[in-house]
Amino acid sequence: MMKGRYLNRMRKKHEFFSVLFGMRWIPMSRKGTLLLVMFCVIVVLLGLNMYQFLVGFNEESYVKKEDVPIQVADLKGSDWESMIGETVSVEGFYVKNNGIGMLISDPGLIGSRRPLNTSEYLRIDVPLPDDARWMGQYLIKGKVLESSDIDEKVFLGKDEYHLQLAPVTKPPIVMPDISIVVPPEHSETKYAVLISGGWTPQDAWPSFWNDLKFVYSVLVQKYHYDPANIYVLYNDGKAPDGQVPVDHPALPDDVNTVMDDLANIMTNKDTLLFYVTDHGGHYGTSGAESSSDTAGLDEFICLWNKKGYYDDWLKAKFDAIKCKSSILIMDLCHSGGYTWDLSRTDRIIMTASTEEQGSFDHPDHPNGDFTYNLFNAFDGKWFASADQDQNGRISVAEAFNYAAVVSIPAQTPTYDDNGDGVSHFKDIANGGPVEDEGRLGDTYL
Numbered sequence: 001m002m003k004g005r006y007l008n009r010m011r012k013k014h015e016f017f018s019v020l021f022g023m024r025w026i027p028m029s030r031k032g033t034l035l036l037v038m039f040c041v042i043v044v045l046l047g048l049n050m051y052q053f054l055v056g057f058n059e060e061s062y063v064k065k066e067d068v069p070i071q072v073a074d075l076k077g078s079d080w081e082s083m084i085g086e087t088v089s090v091e092g093f094y095v096k097n098n099g100i101g102m103l104i105s106d107p108g109l110i111g112s113r114r115p116l117n118t119s120e121y122l123r124i125d126v127p128l129p130d131d132a133r134w135m136g137q138y139l140i141k142g143k144v145l146e147s148s149d150i151d152e153k154v155f156l157g158k159d160e161y162h163l164q165l166a167p168v169t170k171p172p173i174v175m176p177d178i179s180i181v182v183p184p185e186h187s188e189t190k191y192a193v194l195i196s197g198g199w200t201p202q203d204a205w206p207s208f209w210n211d212l213k214f215v216y217s218v219l220v221q222k223y224h225y226d227p228a229n230i231y232v233l234y235n236d237g238k239a240p241d242g243q244v245p246v247d248h249p250a251l252p253d254d255v256n257t258v259m260d261d262l263a264n265i266m267t268n269k270d271t272l273l274f275y276v277t278d279h280g281g282h283y284g285t286s287g288a289e290s291s292s293d294t295a296g297l298d299e300f301i302c303l304w305n306k307k308g309y310y311d312d313w314l315k316a317k318f319d320a321i322k323c324k325s326s327i328l329i330m331d332l333c334h335s336g337g338y339t340w341d342l343s344r345t346d347r348i349i350m351t352a353s354t355e356e357q358g359s360f361d362h363p364d365h366p367n368g369d370f371t372y373n374l375f376n377a378f379d380g381k382w383f384a385s386a387d388q389d390q391n392g393r394i395s396v397a398e399a400f401n402y403a404a405v406v407s408i409p410a411q412t413p414t415y416d417d418n419g420d421g422v423s424h425f426k427d428i429a430n431g432g433p434v435e436d437e438g439r440l441g442d443t444y445l
Ligand SMILES: [Ca+2]
Pocket: 286, 287, 288, 289, 297, 298, 299, 311, 312, 341
């Protein structure tokens, strides 16, 4: 009887588990019971784990949303207004330029001769201390603040900052001193206009000012340009150091004034060298671009305070100047796009890049790559290699050919002097009766 009741209880118990797990009723062995217990323990532990994850996610022991690193572009997207007032931690490369501290999304941007896009930089309200690592990868935490500049959208009210990764790129871009000694004898027929607009304080890189100083020094010391006949237009009109006098801000009205003055002063005995080191862009179709111009876009020089100066405006001002010959040297993005507009048989046009390309700084020197190579050739640094006809002087074709050979691969320097608006890229003839470029190749600065 006892045995029968016991078996009955066991059967009911196993029926319960059989229903639960869809098993056929069979008397459970000791091993089976053990497996069942282990299974239950695992289920309970997993459940606890899940509970801890869900409940504990918002607790202090886990990373807060405001501490999760985001990128600069995350703040400048279409929903940028919803971020205002939020506390965020932003990752990027730190630079300070003209007193403005900012994170940029890619270290390569500082060597590129186009303005930063809004999604590529985040200004911080107060720069990091002076010992902060230029181009170090930082995580900066702070409140998102609305900018009064609608293009910029937002900036960051800095609260905390951490260096995540020491810089792997070259040391800070600096403005080195160069010795400029003005010789006593001056040319009376050589005129020059040197321009760098910079676009904005954060976009105006030191390499632009270095280029102006370098070109100025070569013109004055090596080629005896009279400082009185060199017009320097730079940013807001203030020189960063006392090495080169700045005559005007680099604004459209100032460019017009200088070019109008030269149209009044210069005669057909004079020469003009027009040099630009700057950011460049192309936009719209205000002028009649030729079919050789890609997409028919007009090029513009990025002058100070976000003012563009278009290729067609430059052509009009240039054409009003009477002179023996002129040389245009353009070191900015899309610089090849000026050739078609300005091409003439008494004009030499040399540019750092084609119309489609960007222009860039030299990888090892704080200058434009094209400017550095071309003017070191003019300066005689590589005389043995550059003086092709070995006449002891460096012509424009010789300097260009050398700069073209040693150029960084990212840009292709261009040359035009036969008035057809079509550029060539290397082996320019050194004067003489030639079909394509080079008939003015034996011109000297
Ligand atoms: Ca045009």
